[in-house]
Amino acid sequence: LIDKKTAVLRVSPDQIEKLLHDQLDPKAIKTARHVAKGLPASPGAAVGQIVFTSEDAAKWKAEGKACVLVRLETSPEDIGGMEASEGTLTARGGMTSHAAVVARGMNKCCVSGCSDLEIKHGATKSAVINGKTIRYGDWISLDGATGKVYLEKLPVVKPDVKGGVGTLLAYADSFRKLGVLANADTPKDARVARSLGAEGIGLTRTEHMFFEKARIQAVREMILAFDKAGRERALAKLLPYQRSDFEGILGAMDGLPVVVRLLDPPLHEFLPHTKAECQQLASSLGRNVSQIEAKVEALKEFNPMLGFRGCRLGVVYPEINAMQIRAIFEAAVKLQRAGKSPHPHIEIPFVGNLKEYMPLKTLVKKLAKDTGAEGVVNYKVGTMIEIPRAALNADNLAKECEFMSFGTNDLTQMTCGFSRDDSGSFLKHYTAKKIYIRDPFQSIDQKGVGKLMKVCVGLARGQNPHIDIGVCGEHGGDPTSVEFCHRIGLDNVSCSPYRVPVARMAAAHAALKYGTIVTETAALSVRSKL
Numbered sequence: 001l002i003d004k005k006t007a008v009l010r011v012s013p014d015q016i017e018k019l020l021h022d023q024l025d026p027k028a029i030k031t032a033r034h035v036a037k038g039l040p041a042s043p044g045a046a047v048g049q050i051v052f053t054s055e056d057a058a059k060w061k062a063e064g065k066a067c068v069l070v071r072l073e074t075s076p077e078d079i080g081g082m083e084a085s086e087g088t089l090t091a092r093g094g095m096t097s098h099a100a101v102v103a104r105g106m107n108k109c110c111v112s113g114c115s116d117l118e119i120k121h122g123a124t125k126s127a128v129i130n131g132k133t134i135r136y137g138d139w140i141s142l143d144g145a146t147g148k149v150y151l152e153k154l155p156v157v158k159p160d161v162k163g164g165v166g167t168l169l170a171y172a173d174s175f176r177k178l179g180v181l182a183n184a185d186t187p188k189d190a191r192v193a194r195s196l197g198a199e200g201i202g203l204t205r206t207e208h209m210f211f212e213k214a215r216i217q218a219v220r221e222m223i224l225a226f227d228k229a230g231r232e233r234a235l236a237k238l239l240p241y242q243r244s245d246f247e248g249i250l251g252a253m254d255g256l257p258v259v260v261r262l263l264d265p266p267l268h269e270f271l272p273h274t275k276a277e278c279q280q281l282a283s284s285l286g287r288n289v290s291q292i293e294a295k296v297e298a299l300k301e302f303n304p305m306l307g308f309r310g311c312r313l314g315v316v317y318p319e320i321n322a323m324q325i326r327a328i329f330e331a332a333v334k335l336q337r338a339g340k341s342p343h344p345h346i347e348i349p350f351v352g353n354l355k356e357y358m359p360l361k362t363l364v365k366k367l368a369k370d371t372g373a374e375g376v377v378n379y380k381v382g383t384m385i386e387i388p389r390a391a392l393n394a395d396n397l398a399k400e401c402e403f404m405s406f407g408t409n410d411l412t413q414m415t416c417g418f419s420r421d422d423s424g425s426f427l428k429h430y431t432a433k434k435i436y437i438r439d440p441f442q443s444i445d446q447k448g449v450g451k452l453m454k455v456c457v458g459l460a461r462g463q464n465p466h467i468d469i470g471v472c473g474e475h476g477g478d479p480t481s482v483e484f485c486h487r488i489g490l491d492n493v494s495c496s497p498y499r500v501p502v503a504r505m506a507a508a509h510a511a512l513k514y515g516t517i518v519t520e521t522a523a524l525s526v527r528s529k530l
Contacts, residue, residue, distance in 0.1 A: 004171040005512060011168060013479035013506040017043060019165060020498060021107070024143050025155040032141075034148035036130045038089070038114030039424050039439070041100035045156050046087020046109035046142040050134055052124045054081020061085070068140050070127060072119050073421070074099040076211045076269060082108060087142045089149060091117040094424040095441035096409040096474055104474065104496040105183060109144035113424020169197060169501055172508035177516060178485060179492030180503045181257075183472060185209065187248030190258075193497035197504055200257040200343075201249065202405065202494020203472035206324060207265050209245050210238075219270050220281050224295045228319060235323040242327035250335055250342040257343045259405060259472065259494075260328055261384065262321050262360075263313060264349040266304035271296050305413070305420075310350020310386075314360045325364055329371035329379075336377055345380045345403060350410075352387040354396045361400060384472070386410035391456035398464040405494070406453060408473030408481075412440050415449045441474075444481040454488050461489075470494060479506035486510035 002010075021044035048066035051057050054077070060067040061084035069085040071078065073092040082088050082102055087109035090099045094113055103110030119127035126135045132151065134140070139153040181202030182193030186209075190201060210219045215238060222234035250258055272278045275289075278296065282289040301307040314321035325346060332342040346364055351357045364381050368374040382403035385391050388411070394404070413420045418427070420441060430436050436445065444450050460467050470492035475481040477499030483506060485493050495503050 005175065007168060008172050008175060008505070008508050009512060011505065013482075013502045013509065016165070016169075016505045017499070017502045018145075019159050020501060021045070021144070021159060022109070023145065023157045023159075024141060024150075025157050028154045029143070032150050032152060032154060034143075035132060035151050036114055036116035036149045038111040038117070038147045038149065039093075039095055039100075039428070040144055040147040041093070041095055041097070041112040042087075042103035042108060042110035043144040044087070044107070044109035045144060045154075046085070047153055047156055048086040048140065050136060050138045050140050051081075051085070052119075052127070052136060054078045054084070056124070056136075057081035057084040068142060070117070070119065070134070070140070071099070072121050072123075073097065074102070076208065077216075079208070079211060082106060087111075087144065089114060089117065089140070089142055091115065091119050092421060092424070094418075094420050094422075094427065095439050096412075096420045097424075098421075101409075101474060101496075104477070104499065105185070105189065107496075107498040109142050111142045111144065111147050111149060113428075114147075114149060115425050165501075169504050172505050173197070175511050176504065176507035177511045178482065178490065178503075178507040179470070180500055180507060181259075181470070181472075181476075181492055181494035182497045182500050183476075183494055184249065184497055186245075187252045189497055190249050190252035193500060194253060194256075196497055196500040198256075198497065198500045199492075200259075201253055202259050202470055202476070202492065203347075204249060204258060204260045206242070206245075206261060206263055207269070209242065210270065215241055216270065217281070217284060220272060221285060222320070223267050223270055223299070224281065224285070224292060228317075231317065232319055235319060239323050239327055242324055243331050246328050246331035246344070247334060250331055250344060251340060253343075254335075255341045255343070257345050257380075259345040259347050259382075259403075260324075261347040261349050262311075262324055264310045266301060266307050266309040267313070268299055268301060268304050271299060305410075311348050311356045311360055312350065314348070314363075315356055318359070318363055321360060322363060322367060325367045326371060329367055329373040329377065332377040332379065333371060333373050341378070343378050345382060347382055347384055347403075347405065349384045349407070350386055351383045351397070352389040352393075354393070354400065357383055357397065357400060382468075385456055386414070388415055388452060391452050392459075394456040394460040395463040398460040398467050401460075401464075401467065403468040403470075404456075404460060405470045405472045406456075406490075408444060408449065408453075408471055408475045409441065411452070411473070412445060412449050415452055416440055416445060438480070443478050444475050444484050446484055450484055450488070457488055457490070468492070477503050479503075479509070482506035483510040483513070487514060 048068040116130040141150040141154040182198035218237040380402040386407035476493035477495030
């Protein structure tokens, strides 16, 4: 017989991941020839017939036919199509692109950044991959473990998960020091995460709640309003939806923390894209379509990921964040009165300056009183560390923040100077040449981004020793990154629901390897080096 420690160490986190996903039949792969290779953005296997639009994917799903969505890139409006398809293949995007993040959250296979795929924007019938024409309805197979693409129908092997896996993960939980949370945007995702062992929600992305047909119109009305009164009218339409969203998620995670990130992406992601959509919006607002088109054009940005997003929206238009904060507190108060124990943690995103954070924290405190949540609901206010300036000024932020969470996708983008959506075309060459050992959007760049994280932790804990610090980027499900987070003394990691078991095992391995360590980011040692 072996003891629990030996049992845990004999099973790698990667083996746990393989147990949770479909795989292309290894025997079939030996004789099959792949036509192209992209980034293994989300594990598993996808076999189906090619469709090029989300509308077609939904149609095929309704007819009981398996399809694979092939796109230049995806946007939030493609979520329904991604859900309906077996998997997604994109020409653009990296390991943290929209397609990659959403697919991991859905437990769907995704191959992104396939530079051999040539597809025009709006294509519906055909594309070219490595010189071969692929057409609507052709069979295709994706390997999410390797990023390989096959133009044939390959057999799939289903995972064989037995009860012993749960026992093994329970052993792992007894050793690990890191908390393991999940990224979840719906009550369904929250329930899945909890069933897989998540100890809370480390990131709820509120923008993903806005793309249902009943809501997107109101969101667009809010963005394109010509004054504050117009924005508030549109926001009043959204409030009931948001309140219901938060009631569902907080209720599903009863007794556990739920980090809710206020609206973060640039507003252009919500804008109408076609003439018909502009016309529909103009009619609902009683405006001329040319006025709408002019407003849409005025809101476009050359570099939207560094533009008018995150806390910047709240500073300029506080009524947007006020609606979300009110919805959070009203939902929490209702649950509290029903005998439940909601724990909302309100996260202010994209902060680089304490002076950006403070007016929004003040708004949270005001609305807590206005809604009756103050003194009744156990809530916290904190920030996401995405901007290098925030990491370097973490001591100042820690005076006012009750928690911090590294948004490692954006932090990597800004520290390394890589576009998370465009770097797929060259990072595979960088890793092949060992310039980076692994794609830094897949595994934390410990010598660059990681060094900045260590400085941040040291500064924050030097000011506020008990501040809760975690990671909520997709790195939270990468075993090597989880080990690094343990070594620098973080409190928790958060990842897609289906990667929670992987993170649990990785955290146990890190604890058994390094023990309860004195973090190398001790504030005094950091300060002495600055």
